[in-house]
Amino acid sequence: MGRRALWFSDxxxxxxxxxxxxTDRQIVAxxxxxxxxxxxxxxxxxxxxxxxxxxxxDCAAESLRSRP
Structure with a gap:
């Protein structure tokens, strides 16, 4: 299994x-x-x-990743 986090390029x-x-399956491949x-x-x-x-x-993911 690869990394879980998605980057902007992903x-x-x-x-x-x-x-x-x-389809989602084709994108996964x-x-x-x-x-x-x-x-x-x-x-x-x-x-x-x-x-x-x-x-x-990506902006939403960045705000969720940030720590106080």
Whole structure:
């Protein structure tokens, strides 16, 4: 199993895959990650219209990673 954290380049690859019409399984094969990591990323960071914005997702992840 690889690393769990997603970097901006991973999120950009996910967005490109979504725009290309790929399924989650195809995106997983391209990134070499576990299916649940990609599914969770799309589930947590998609808008109400099911759009995925990698910049917003990365900013949200950065704020969650920060420690007081």
């Amino acid at each position: 999120r950009a690859d996910i967005a490109v895959g979504i725009l290309a019409g790929k 391209d990134l070499g990650r576990d299916y649940t990591i990609i599914w969770r990323e799309r589930h947590w960071n998609s808008t109400k219209t099911r759009d995925y914005r990698p910049v917003c997702a």
